[in-house]
Amino acid sequence: MGFQAGLSGLNAAAKNIDVIGNNVANSNTVGFKASKALFADVYASSLQGTGATNIGIGVQVSEVAQEFTQGNISVTNNPLDLAINGGGFFRFENNGNVTYSRNGQLHLDADGYFVNSDNLQLTGYALDAAQNVVASAPVPLRVSTSDIQPRATTEVETTLNLDSRASAIAAAFTPTDAATYTNATSTAVYDSLGNTHAVTLYFVKAAIPGEWNVHGTVDGGPVADVDLGAGAGQPVTVNFSNNGTLITGMPLTGVAITLTNGAVTPLTTAIDFSGSTQYGSDFAVTSLSQNGYTSGRLTGFDISEAGMVLGRYSNGEANPLGQIVLANFANANGLRPMGSNQWQETSDSGQPVVGTPVTGSLGTLKSAAVEDSNVDLTQELVSMITAQRVYQANAQTIKTQDQTLQTLVNLR
Numbered sequence: 001m002g003f004q005a006g007l008s009g010l011n012a013a014a015k016n017i018d019v020i021g022n023n024v025a026n027s028n029t030v031g032f033k034a035s036k037a038l039f040a041d042v043y044a045s046s047l048q049g050t051g052a053t054n055i056g057i058g059v060q061v062s063e064v065a066q067e068f069t070q071g072n073i074s075v076t077n078n079p080l081d082l083a084i085n086g087g088g089f090f091r092f093e094n095n096g097n098v099t100y101s102r103n104g105q106l107h108l109d110a111d112g113y114f115v116n117s118d119n120l121q122l123t124g125y126a127l128d129a130a131q132n133v134v135a136s137a138p139v140p141l142r143v144s145t146s147d148i149q150p151r152a153t154t155e156v157e158t159t160l161n162l163d164s165r166a167s168a169i170a171a172a173f174t175p176t177d178a179a180t181y182t183n184a185t186s187t188a189v190y191d192s193l194g195n196t197h198a199v200t201l202y203f204v205k206a207a208i209p210g211e212w213n214v215h216g217t218v219d220g221g222p223v224a225d226v227d228l229g230a231g232a233g234q235p236v237t238v239n240f241s242n243n244g245t246l247i248t249g250m251p252l253t254g255v256a257i258t259l260t261n262g263a264v265t266p267l268t269t270a271i272d273f274s275g276s277t278q279y280g281s282d283f284a285v286t287s288l289s290q291n292g293y294t295s296g297r298l299t300g301f302d303i304s305e306a307g308m309v310l311g312r313y314s315n316g317e318a319n320p321l322g323q324i325v326l327a328n329f330a331n332a333n334g335l336r337p338m339g340s341n342q343w344q345e346t347s348d349s350g351q352p353v354v355g356t357p358v359t360g361s362l363g364t365l366k367s368a369a370v371e372d373s374n375v376d377l378t379q380e381l382v383s384m385i386t387a388q389r390v391y392q393a394n395a396q397t398i399k400t401q402d403q404t405l406q407t408l409v410n411l412r
Helices: 002-025 377-409
Strands: 035-042 058-066 073-075 081-085 089-094 097-101 121-125 156-161 183-190 196-205 211-218 236-239 252-257 267-272 284-290 298-303 308-313 318-324 326-328 336-339 342-344 353-355 364-367 369-371
Touching: 002 035, 002 058, 002 377, 073 081, 081 089, 156 183, 183 284, 298 318, 298 364
Parallel strands: 081 369, 156 267
Antiparallel strands: 035 058, 073 369, 081 364, 089 097, 089 121, 089 326, 097 342, 121 318, 156 284, 183 196, 196 211, 211 236, 252 267, 298 308, 308 318, 326 353, 336 342
Protein backbone atom coordinates (compact mmCIF):
# COMPACT_ATOMS: atom_id res chain seq x y z
CA MET A 1 0.00 0.00 0.00
CA GLY A 2 2.98 2.28 0.58
CA PHE A 3 3.83 2.03 -3.12
CA GLN A 4 0.31 3.21 -4.02
CA ALA A 5 0.43 6.18 -1.64
CA GLY A 6 3.87 7.20 -2.87
CA LEU A 7 2.83 6.85 -6.50
CA SER A 8 -0.27 9.00 -5.95
CA GLY A 9 1.95 11.59 -4.28
CA LEU A 10 4.26 11.61 -7.28
CA ASN A 11 1.32 12.09 -9.65
CA ALA A 12 -0.19 14.85 -7.53
CA ALA A 13 3.13 16.68 -7.17
CA ALA A 14 3.72 16.39 -10.92
CA LYS A 15 0.30 17.86 -11.64
CA ASN A 16 0.97 20.64 -9.16
CA ILE A 17 4.22 21.44 -10.98
CA ASP A 18 2.25 21.45 -14.25
CA VAL A 19 -0.18 24.02 -12.79
CA ILE A 20 2.67 26.17 -11.47
CA GLY A 21 4.48 25.92 -14.80
CA ASN A 22 1.36 27.06 -16.64
CA ASN A 23 1.08 30.05 -14.30
CA VAL A 24 4.71 30.98 -14.87
CA ALA A 25 4.34 30.61 -18.64
CA ASN A 26 1.36 33.00 -18.60
CA SER A 27 2.81 35.58 -16.22
CA ASN A 28 2.77 38.12 -19.08
CA THR A 29 -0.55 37.05 -20.63
CA VAL A 30 -3.09 39.89 -20.53
CA GLY A 31 -6.18 39.00 -18.52
CA PHE A 32 -4.78 35.62 -17.40
CA LYS A 33 -5.95 34.29 -14.03
CA ALA A 34 -3.61 32.09 -12.02
CA SER A 35 -4.64 28.54 -11.09
CA LYS A 36 -3.87 26.37 -8.11
CA ALA A 37 -4.17 22.63 -7.60
CA LEU A 38 -6.49 21.52 -4.79
CA PHE A 39 -5.76 18.13 -3.21
CA ALA A 40 -7.90 15.55 -1.43
CA ASP A 41 -6.90 12.52 0.62
CA VAL A 42 -7.90 9.00 -0.45
CA TYR A 43 -9.15 6.23 1.88
CA ALA A 44 -10.14 2.71 0.96
CA SER A 45 -13.73 1.63 1.45
CA SER A 46 -14.32 -1.12 3.99
CA LEU A 47 -17.14 -3.63 4.26
CA GLN A 48 -16.95 -3.27 8.01
CA GLY A 49 -17.19 0.52 7.90
CA THR A 50 -14.52 3.04 8.80
CA GLY A 51 -12.52 2.90 11.93
CA ALA A 52 -10.03 4.93 13.90
CA THR A 53 -7.11 2.89 12.54
CA ASN A 54 -7.76 3.52 8.82
CA ILE A 55 -4.61 4.47 6.94
CA GLY A 56 -5.01 6.48 3.76
CA ILE A 57 -3.84 5.20 0.42
CA GLY A 58 -2.61 8.46 -1.01
CA VAL A 59 -3.68 11.76 -2.47
CA GLN A 60 -5.56 12.97 -5.53
CA VAL A 61 -6.02 16.30 -7.32
CA SER A 62 -9.64 17.17 -6.63
CA GLU A 63 -9.75 20.40 -8.65
CA VAL A 64 -7.64 22.94 -10.48
CA ALA A 65 -9.22 26.24 -9.41
CA GLN A 66 -8.57 29.63 -10.97
CA GLU A 67 -8.11 32.70 -8.82
CA PHE A 68 -10.23 35.54 -10.16
CA THR A 69 -8.46 38.33 -8.34
CA GLN A 70 -7.80 41.74 -9.87
CA GLY A 71 -4.64 42.12 -11.94
CA ASN A 72 -2.66 45.33 -12.23
CA ILE A 73 -3.78 47.90 -14.81
CA SER A 74 -1.13 48.89 -17.36
CA VAL A 75 -1.45 51.88 -19.70
CA THR A 76 -1.08 51.37 -23.48
CA ASN A 77 -1.11 53.62 -26.55
CA ASN A 78 -4.13 51.94 -28.15
CA PRO A 79 -7.48 53.60 -27.27
CA LEU A 80 -9.24 50.33 -28.14
CA ASP A 81 -7.38 48.44 -25.39
CA LEU A 82 -9.77 48.00 -22.47
CA ALA A 83 -9.25 46.89 -18.89
CA ILE A 84 -11.89 45.97 -16.34
CA ASN A 85 -11.30 47.43 -12.90
CA GLY A 86 -13.56 45.32 -10.71
CA GLY A 87 -15.96 42.47 -11.39
CA GLY A 88 -17.20 41.17 -14.70
CA PHE A 89 -16.08 39.74 -18.03
CA PHE A 90 -16.15 41.01 -21.59
CA ARG A 91 -18.79 39.20 -23.61
CA PHE A 92 -17.67 37.93 -27.04
CA GLU A 93 -19.65 36.23 -29.79
CA ASN A 94 -18.75 34.20 -32.86
CA ASN A 95 -21.57 32.78 -35.00
CA GLY A 96 -23.82 32.57 -31.96
CA ASN A 97 -21.18 30.97 -29.72
CA VAL A 98 -20.75 33.17 -26.62
CA THR A 99 -17.54 33.27 -24.59
CA TYR A 100 -16.21 35.53 -21.84
CA SER A 101 -12.82 37.07 -21.22
CA ARG A 102 -10.86 39.56 -19.13
CA ASN A 103 -8.57 40.34 -22.07
CA GLY A 104 -9.65 43.61 -23.69
CA GLN A 105 -7.02 43.92 -26.43
CA LEU A 106 -9.29 44.96 -29.31
CA HIS A 107 -9.15 46.34 -32.82
CA LEU A 108 -11.58 47.04 -35.66
CA ASP A 109 -11.93 44.47 -38.43
CA ALA A 110 -12.64 45.22 -42.08
CA ASP A 111 -16.39 45.41 -41.41
CA GLY A 112 -16.08 47.83 -38.48
CA TYR A 113 -16.65 45.32 -35.65
CA PHE A 114 -14.73 45.42 -32.36
CA VAL A 115 -12.81 42.12 -32.34
CA ASN A 116 -9.98 40.49 -30.40
CA SER A 117 -6.94 38.68 -31.84
CA ASP A 118 -9.10 35.59 -32.58
CA ASN A 119 -11.68 37.73 -34.44
CA LEU A 120 -14.29 37.17 -31.74
CA GLN A 121 -16.75 40.08 -31.78
CA LEU A 122 -17.23 42.20 -28.66
CA THR A 123 -20.91 42.63 -27.78
CA GLY A 124 -22.88 45.48 -26.29
CA TYR A 125 -26.09 47.48 -26.58
CA ALA A 126 -26.96 49.12 -29.91
CA LEU A 127 -28.62 52.52 -30.42
CA ASP A 128 -32.02 53.41 -31.81
CA ALA A 129 -32.68 56.08 -34.43
CA ALA A 130 -32.63 58.77 -31.73
CA GLN A 131 -29.19 57.56 -30.55
CA ASN A 132 -30.57 56.18 -27.30
CA VAL A 133 -29.16 52.94 -25.88
CA VAL A 134 -31.46 49.95 -26.43
CA ALA A 135 -30.84 47.72 -23.37
CA SER A 136 -32.10 44.49 -24.89
CA ALA A 137 -30.12 41.43 -26.02
CA PRO A 138 -26.44 42.29 -26.56
CA VAL A 139 -25.28 42.37 -30.17
CA PRO A 140 -21.82 42.63 -31.78
CA LEU A 141 -20.73 46.28 -31.67
CA ARG A 142 -20.12 47.75 -35.08
CA VAL A 143 -18.82 51.20 -35.96
CA SER A 144 -20.06 53.04 -39.01
CA THR A 145 -17.15 54.85 -40.66
CA SER A 146 -19.37 56.88 -42.99
CA ASP A 147 -19.58 60.66 -42.61
CA ILE A 148 -22.26 62.00 -40.29
CA GLN A 149 -24.85 64.18 -41.96
CA PRO A 150 -24.92 67.93 -41.33
CA ARG A 151 -27.44 69.31 -38.89
CA ALA A 152 -29.22 72.58 -39.52
CA THR A 153 -29.24 75.06 -36.65
CA THR A 154 -32.54 75.04 -34.77
CA GLU A 155 -31.55 77.12 -31.74
CA VAL A 156 -29.16 79.94 -30.95
CA GLU A 157 -28.47 80.73 -27.30
CA THR A 158 -26.69 83.84 -26.16
CA THR A 159 -26.27 85.66 -22.88
CA LEU A 160 -25.16 89.28 -22.92
CA ASN A 161 -25.28 92.57 -21.07
CA LEU A 162 -26.66 95.68 -22.73
CA ASP A 163 -25.31 98.94 -21.30
CA SER A 164 -28.13 100.80 -19.55
CA ARG A 165 -26.07 104.00 -19.75
CA ALA A 166 -26.25 104.06 -23.55
CA SER A 167 -28.22 106.84 -25.23
CA ALA A 168 -31.40 106.11 -27.13
CA ILE A 169 -31.12 106.13 -30.93
CA ALA A 170 -33.90 107.62 -33.00
CA ALA A 171 -32.34 107.31 -36.46
CA ALA A 172 -33.61 104.65 -38.84
CA PHE A 173 -31.59 101.45 -38.59
CA THR A 174 -29.04 100.81 -41.30
CA PRO A 175 -26.67 97.87 -40.82
CA THR A 176 -23.86 99.65 -42.66
CA ASP A 177 -24.10 102.74 -40.42
CA ALA A 178 -22.76 102.13 -36.90
CA ALA A 179 -24.43 105.34 -35.73
CA THR A 180 -27.88 103.72 -36.15
CA TYR A 181 -27.38 100.92 -33.63
CA THR A 182 -25.91 100.62 -30.15
CA ASN A 183 -24.14 97.25 -30.26
CA ALA A 184 -23.86 94.16 -32.48
CA THR A 185 -22.72 90.55 -32.23
CA SER A 186 -22.46 87.68 -34.73
CA THR A 187 -22.81 83.91 -34.65
CA ALA A 188 -22.37 81.14 -37.18
CA VAL A 189 -25.37 78.99 -38.10
CA TYR A 190 -25.56 75.94 -40.39
CA ASP A 191 -28.06 75.18 -43.13
CA SER A 192 -29.35 71.77 -44.25
CA LEU A 193 -26.29 71.27 -46.49
CA GLY A 194 -23.83 71.98 -43.69
CA ASN A 195 -22.84 75.41 -45.04
CA THR A 196 -21.98 78.13 -42.56
CA HIS A 197 -23.81 81.46 -42.48
CA ALA A 198 -22.97 84.49 -40.35
CA VAL A 199 -26.01 85.90 -38.58
CA THR A 200 -25.46 89.35 -37.08
CA LEU A 201 -27.76 90.72 -34.39
CA TYR A 202 -27.97 94.49 -33.90
CA PHE A 203 -29.25 96.06 -30.66
CA VAL A 204 -30.80 99.52 -30.73
CA LYS A 205 -31.72 101.23 -27.47
CA ALA A 206 -35.23 102.71 -27.64
CA ALA A 207 -36.52 105.87 -25.99
CA ILE A 208 -38.59 103.86 -23.52
CA PRO A 209 -36.41 102.84 -20.53
CA GLY A 210 -35.54 99.14 -20.54
CA GLU A 211 -36.63 98.64 -24.16
CA TRP A 212 -34.32 97.49 -26.96
CA ASN A 213 -35.02 96.76 -30.62
CA VAL A 214 -33.19 93.82 -32.20
CA HIS A 215 -32.48 93.63 -35.95
CA GLY A 216 -30.75 90.88 -37.92
CA THR A 217 -28.88 90.22 -41.14
CA VAL A 218 -27.37 87.09 -42.69
CA ASP A 219 -24.04 87.04 -44.55
CA GLY A 220 -24.10 90.84 -44.73
CA GLY A 221 -27.26 90.79 -46.86
CA PRO A 222 -30.35 92.98 -46.56
CA VAL A 223 -32.42 92.98 -43.37
CA ALA A 224 -35.34 91.62 -45.39
CA ASP A 225 -33.61 88.22 -45.46
CA VAL A 226 -34.09 87.80 -41.71
CA ASP A 227 -37.43 87.52 -39.90
CA LEU A 228 -36.94 87.56 -36.12
CA GLY A 229 -40.62 86.93 -35.54
CA ALA A 230 -42.07 90.35 -36.24
CA GLY A 231 -42.00 90.11 -40.04
CA ALA A 232 -39.23 90.12 -42.64
CA GLY A 233 -36.81 92.97 -41.98
CA GLN A 234 -38.73 94.13 -38.90
CA PRO A 235 -37.11 94.37 -35.45
CA VAL A 236 -38.32 92.54 -32.38
CA THR A 237 -38.49 94.24 -29.01
CA VAL A 238 -37.00 92.92 -25.79
CA ASN A 239 -37.64 94.50 -22.42
CA PHE A 240 -35.79 94.61 -19.12
CA SER A 241 -37.07 95.35 -15.64
CA ASN A 242 -35.84 98.25 -13.53
CA ASN A 243 -33.55 95.72 -11.86
CA GLY A 244 -31.86 95.00 -15.18
CA THR A 245 -33.29 91.50 -15.69
CA LEU A 246 -34.88 90.30 -18.91
CA ILE A 247 -38.68 90.14 -18.75
CA THR A 248 -39.49 89.26 -22.38
CA GLY A 249 -40.44 85.60 -22.77
CA MET A 250 -37.80 83.40 -24.35
CA PRO A 251 -36.92 81.93 -26.75
CA LEU A 252 -37.89 83.95 -29.77
CA THR A 253 -39.46 81.25 -31.92
CA GLY A 254 -40.30 81.34 -35.59
CA VAL A 255 -37.06 83.04 -36.60
CA ALA A 256 -36.79 82.56 -40.39
CA ILE A 257 -33.64 83.15 -42.43
CA THR A 258 -33.91 83.29 -46.21
CA LEU A 259 -31.16 81.39 -48.06
CA THR A 260 -30.30 81.32 -51.75
CA ASN A 261 -27.61 78.60 -51.95
CA GLY A 262 -29.89 75.60 -52.60
CA ALA A 263 -30.33 74.59 -48.95
CA VAL A 264 -33.73 74.35 -47.29
CA THR A 265 -35.14 77.87 -47.07
CA PRO A 266 -36.11 79.57 -44.95
CA LEU A 267 -33.85 78.24 -42.20
CA THR A 268 -36.18 78.14 -39.21
CA THR A 269 -34.58 78.51 -35.82
CA ALA A 270 -35.08 80.09 -32.40
CA ILE A 271 -33.04 82.69 -30.55
CA ASP A 272 -32.80 82.57 -26.77
CA PHE A 273 -31.54 85.58 -24.76
CA SER A 274 -32.33 83.99 -21.38
CA GLY A 275 -30.07 85.27 -18.62
CA SER A 276 -29.25 88.50 -20.45
CA THR A 277 -29.14 91.72 -18.44
CA GLN A 278 -29.23 95.50 -18.77
CA TYR A 279 -26.77 96.82 -16.23
CA GLY A 280 -24.72 99.98 -16.06
CA SER A 281 -21.60 98.32 -17.49
CA ASP A 282 -20.09 97.90 -20.92
CA PHE A 283 -21.72 95.72 -23.54
CA ALA A 284 -20.44 92.14 -23.26
CA VAL A 285 -21.35 88.74 -24.64
CA THR A 286 -20.81 86.13 -21.92
CA SER A 287 -21.98 83.07 -23.84
CA LEU A 288 -22.91 82.24 -27.41
CA SER A 289 -23.78 78.82 -28.83
CA GLN A 290 -25.87 77.07 -31.47
CA ASN A 291 -26.73 73.41 -32.09
CA GLY A 292 -25.95 72.97 -35.79
CA TYR A 293 -22.89 71.47 -37.44
CA THR A 294 -21.47 70.56 -40.83
CA SER A 295 -20.78 67.01 -42.02
CA GLY A 296 -17.94 65.19 -40.28
CA ARG A 297 -15.56 62.30 -40.84
CA LEU A 298 -14.75 59.78 -38.09
CA THR A 299 -11.32 60.54 -36.62
CA GLY A 300 -11.20 58.48 -33.42
CA PHE A 301 -12.96 56.98 -30.42
CA ASP A 302 -13.47 57.65 -26.76
CA ILE A 303 -14.73 54.93 -24.44
CA SER A 304 -16.11 56.01 -21.07
CA GLU A 305 -15.87 54.16 -17.75
CA ALA A 306 -19.51 53.16 -18.26
CA GLY A 307 -18.68 51.52 -21.59
CA MET A 308 -20.21 54.19 -23.85
CA VAL A 309 -18.39 54.30 -27.19
CA LEU A 310 -18.22 57.84 -28.55
CA GLY A 311 -17.06 58.58 -32.07
CA ARG A 312 -15.03 61.76 -32.55
CA TYR A 313 -15.56 63.53 -35.87
CA SER A 314 -13.66 66.12 -37.87
CA ASN A 315 -16.43 68.69 -37.29
CA GLY A 316 -15.83 68.60 -33.54
CA GLU A 317 -18.89 66.49 -32.74
CA ALA A 318 -18.90 63.35 -30.59
CA ASN A 319 -21.73 60.91 -31.27
CA PRO A 320 -22.53 57.70 -29.34
CA LEU A 321 -21.95 54.50 -31.31
CA GLY A 322 -23.00 51.88 -28.74
CA GLN A 323 -22.38 50.72 -25.18
CA ILE A 324 -20.17 47.82 -24.12
CA VAL A 325 -21.71 45.29 -21.72
CA LEU A 326 -20.07 43.12 -19.08
CA ALA A 327 -21.22 39.80 -17.63
CA ASN A 328 -20.77 38.38 -14.14
CA PHE A 329 -21.42 34.96 -12.64
CA ALA A 330 -22.48 33.68 -9.24
CA ASN A 331 -19.60 31.18 -9.35
CA ALA A 332 -16.80 32.34 -11.65
CA ASN A 333 -14.76 29.25 -10.70
CA GLY A 334 -17.41 27.18 -12.46
CA LEU A 335 -16.49 28.67 -15.85
CA ARG A 336 -14.83 26.33 -18.34
CA PRO A 337 -11.42 27.55 -19.63
CA MET A 338 -11.44 27.47 -23.43
CA GLY A 339 -7.93 28.77 -24.09
CA SER A 340 -7.03 32.03 -25.84
CA ASN A 341 -8.08 33.92 -22.68
CA GLN A 342 -11.68 32.76 -23.08
CA TRP A 343 -14.10 31.07 -20.67
CA GLN A 344 -17.46 29.49 -21.33
CA GLU A 345 -20.58 29.29 -19.19
CA THR A 346 -21.40 25.98 -17.46
CA SER A 347 -24.10 24.74 -15.13
CA ASP A 348 -21.65 25.22 -12.25
CA SER A 349 -21.03 28.88 -13.06
CA GLY A 350 -24.71 29.80 -13.21
CA GLN A 351 -26.42 32.10 -15.68
CA PRO A 352 -24.55 35.27 -16.68
CA VAL A 353 -25.77 38.56 -15.24
CA VAL A 354 -25.34 41.00 -18.13
CA GLY A 355 -25.31 44.77 -17.67
CA THR A 356 -23.40 47.95 -18.33
CA PRO A 357 -20.20 48.79 -16.44
CA VAL A 358 -20.48 50.63 -13.10
CA THR A 359 -23.82 48.96 -12.35
CA GLY A 360 -24.42 46.27 -9.75
CA SER A 361 -21.34 44.13 -9.17
CA LEU A 362 -19.77 45.10 -12.50
CA GLY A 363 -16.55 47.10 -12.57
CA THR A 364 -15.49 50.14 -14.55
CA LEU A 365 -13.72 50.22 -17.90
CA LYS A 366 -10.34 51.82 -18.48
CA SER A 367 -9.60 52.80 -22.07
CA ALA A 368 -6.03 52.63 -23.44
CA ALA A 369 -5.16 50.13 -20.70
CA VAL A 370 -5.02 46.37 -20.16
CA GLU A 371 -5.31 44.13 -17.11
CA ASP A 372 -2.08 42.26 -16.43
CA SER A 373 -1.92 38.62 -15.40
CA ASN A 374 -2.53 38.20 -11.66
CA VAL A 375 0.32 35.66 -11.39
CA ASP A 376 2.69 36.44 -8.50
CA LEU A 377 5.91 35.21 -10.05
CA THR A 378 7.82 35.20 -6.75
CA GLN A 379 5.15 33.11 -5.06
CA GLU A 380 5.03 30.71 -8.00
CA LEU A 381 8.79 30.10 -7.91
CA VAL A 382 8.65 29.41 -4.17
CA SER A 383 5.70 27.06 -4.74
CA MET A 384 7.68 25.31 -7.47
CA ILE A 385 10.53 24.62 -5.01
CA THR A 386 8.03 23.25 -2.49
CA ALA A 387 6.36 21.06 -5.13
CA GLN A 388 9.76 19.73 -6.16
CA ARG A 389 10.57 18.82 -2.54
CA VAL A 390 7.20 17.08 -2.21
CA TYR A 391 7.95 15.09 -5.37
CA GLN A 392 11.34 14.07 -3.96
CA ALA A 393 9.78 13.13 -0.63
CA ASN A 394 7.22 10.86 -2.31
CA ALA A 395 9.98 9.26 -4.36
CA GLN A 396 11.79 8.63 -1.08
CA THR A 397 8.63 6.97 0.28
CA ILE A 398 8.66 4.51 -2.63
CA LYS A 399 12.38 3.92 -2.13
CA THR A 400 11.88 3.21 1.58
CA GLN A 401 8.99 0.86 0.86
CA ASP A 402 11.19 -0.96 -1.65
CA GLN A 403 13.94 -1.34 0.94
CA THR A 404 11.45 -2.66 3.48
CA LEU A 405 10.10 -5.17 0.97
CA GLN A 406 13.64 -6.25 0.11
CA THR A 407 14.33 -6.87 3.78
CA LEU A 408 11.26 -9.10 3.98
CA VAL A 409 12.32 -11.01 0.88
CA ASN A 410 15.77 -11.61 2.38
CA LEU A 411 14.39 -13.11 5.63
CA ARG A 412 15.38 -16.77 6.05
